[in-house]
Amino acid sequence: MARESAAATVIEGATGPWEMVIGxxxxxxxxxxxxxxxxxxxxxxxxxxxxVSLIDAGFPGMLPVINEVCIAQAVRTGLGLQAQINLHSVFxxxxxxxxxxxxGYQISQYLQPIVGMGSMIIDLADxxxxxxxxxxxxxxxxxxxxxHDQHPSLSYIDLxxxxxxxxxxxxxxxxxxxxxxxxxxxxxxxxxRYLGTCDGNMEEGSMRADVNVSVRRPGEPYGTRCEIKNxxxxxxxxxxxxxEARRQIDILEAGGKIAQETxxxxxxxxxxxxxxxxxxxxxxxYFPDPDLLPLILDPAFVEALKADLPELPDAKxxxxxxxxxxxxxxxxxxxxxxxxxxxxxxxxxGRDARLAANWVTGDFFASLNSQGWTIETSPITADHLRxxxxxxxxxxxxxxxxxxxxxxxxxxHQAPGQIVEERGLRQVTDTGAIEAAITAVMxxxxxxxxxxxxxxxxxxxxxxxxxxxxxxxxxxxxxxNELLLTMLKG
Amino acid sequence: MSVxxxxxxxxxxxxxxxxxxGELEHIAGELNGILAWIEQLQAVDTTGVEPMTSAVAxxxxxxxxxxxxxxILDNLMANAPDPHDGFFTxxxxxx
Numbered sequence: 001m002a003r004e005s006a007a008a009t010v011i012e013g014a015t016g017p018w019e020m021v022i023g024x025x026x027x028x029x030x031x032x033x034x035x036x037x038x039x040x041x042x043x044x045x046x047x048x049x050x051x052v053s054l055i056d057a058g059f060p061g062m063l064p065v066i067n068e069v070c071i072a073q074a075v076r077t078g079l080g081l082q083a084q085i086n087l088h089s090v091f092x093x094x095x096x097x098x099x100x101x102x103x104g105y106q107i108s109q110y111l112q113p114i115v116g117m118g119s120m121i122i123d124l125a126d127x128x129x130x131x132x133x134x135x136x137x138x139x140x141x142x143x144x145x146x147x148h149d150q151h152p153s154l155s156y157i158d159l160x161x162x163x164x165x166x167x168x169x170x171x172x173x174x175x176x177x178x179x180x181x182x183x184x185x186x187x188x189x190x191x192x193r194y195l196g197t198c199d200g201n202m203e204e205g206s207m208r209a210d211v212n213v214s215v216r217r218p219g220e221p222y223g224t225r226c227e228i229k230n231x232x233x234x235x236x237x238x239x240x241x242x243x244e245a246r247r248q249i250d251i252l253e254a255g256g257k258i259a260q261e262t263x264x265x266x267x268x269x270x271x272x273x274x275x276x277x278x279x280x281x282x283x284x285x286y287f288p289d290p291d292l293l294p295l296i297l298d299p300a301f302v303e304a305l306k307a308d309l310p311e312l313p314d315a316k317x318x319x320x321x322x323x324x325x326x327x328x329x330x331x332x333x334x335x336x337x338x339x340x341x342x343x344x345x346x347x348x349x350g351r352d353a354r355l356a357a358n359w360v361t362g363d364f365f366a367s368l369n370s371q372g373w374t375i376e377t378s379p380i381t382a383d384h385l386r387x388x389x390x391x392x393x394x395x396x397x398x399x400x401x402x403x404x405x406x407x408x409x410x411x412x413h414q415a416p417g418q419i420v421e422e423r424g425l426r427q428v429t430d431t432g433a434i435e436a437a438i439t440a441v442m443x444x445x446x447x448x449x450x451x452x453x454x455x456x457x458x459x460x461x462x463x464x465x466x467x468x469x470x471x472x473x474x475x476x477x478x479x480x481n482e483l484l485l486t487m488l489k490g
Numbered sequence: 491m492s493v494x495x496x497x498x499x500x501x502x503x504x505x506x507x508x509x510x511x512g513e514l515e516h517i518a519g520e521l522n523g524i525l526a527w528i529e530q531l532q533a534v535d536t537t538g539v540e541p542m543t544s545a546v547a548x549x550x551x552x553x554x555x556x557x558x559x560x561x562i563l564d565n566l567m568a569n570a571p572d573p574h575d576g577f578f579t580x581x582x583x584x585x
Binding site for chain 2: 032033034038039040041047048049050051052053054055057065066067068069070071095097098099146147148150151152153154155156157158159283285288292293294295296
């Protein structure tokens, strides 16, 4: 699979070029305190079956009552995806039998979802952007969890997750490479986190993707697609697409046909495998749930949610570029995560905005990586960075000394001002002290001074280095340059 | 619209209802009777009539997002065959 880069939009097969067509269905767990149709809690990681009501367990005679916050969360997500909000939507039963689905059906939305067509802009590594269509978003119940490895002849069932609200967000088949699909999942996760409608935690299963992949000759109609179920990281989404597209191309080039089917991605083996042989498993016999009336939204309710939306990443990025003069790339890095964006704005307030961006995206993010910190847990605060920037701006620290101070901050978690005081890292701007250092250096290198004066300009760098060494790196570089030029002339 | 014995067998399998081979013909006949009756209803011109979703005029009741349930493990398991460590158990199902 090393033959193509992840960004390649055309794959060279043995018989000519192929193009991938990718659509994604993302299941995003709604942030709510209680479940979609019951008052049981949604907290992750509780003891098995302790967050289950008789409704979630499918006991006879129990009736679902919908959670108003889950409705609001779905609408807010729809608004964040520039999508049409359907004021009239319907809950249906999707019928199938599985041990972790005690009702024998999942309450979902089929023909009339709460959110219709929308769109999302994805940003690619080469600096370009693309728009991906959103087909729909609907609300549905999650199923429980089966554990197959606890007992030789039994499967264990935990229904804590059963009945938690999910948003299924379906994209148009608008993506043409694994990179675009990866960018889509990341951007969707960013938007959901900004909105606070899903925590986007793929490790805990709060966000899972079903990936639809087909291949075709460029310009031809869509080929037959396969659906890869339940992929739980951005990296696996991208890997699964590469592997599946290659599998399909190999079949087609050998003269075979693609069977439309559901497959599973096995990251260990780097392959996809057919998952369901029984085609009738797909016959879900949807019908409107007789326990639930249609969901009618008041336009004023939607308007109020709209008025209350936070600034979303695209708007924030545009503002960072316009107001702070940042490059689109730096702005994109900062807004990818709301905490980063907020942190940056706290640092940049009243300071040189580009200098602030350099420090936040450069040394600060590097320290988070190297130390395993997050913005929330980092002992280096926005106040510390502001103080550091002030020390640079007022001339106390040169860029080089500032980096040294920052390294100490990472180690000792102290405020920069304190480090400067304790370690005497203050930059020397005192002309007399620098002149003295230059005189000493010139005295010790009389031969080089003569060479310089006879035209060997390149030696200037040598003198700068020696003077910095003489002053233990504390001399103001601009002052050193200026004084050296004058004094070397003689 | 009508169903044949194969369709009946398929629907029964999907619904996990065991229908003996000898019953299929009979049930197909009964279902076709119901379908014929529905076709008769569909002959009524309902142009401009809103679909009725409930016999009483009411809207979907909403619930506040509060925890009011759960923590009833013993009740849940009271009739469950062979629970283990707080889990329901079923004969092993592996795809």
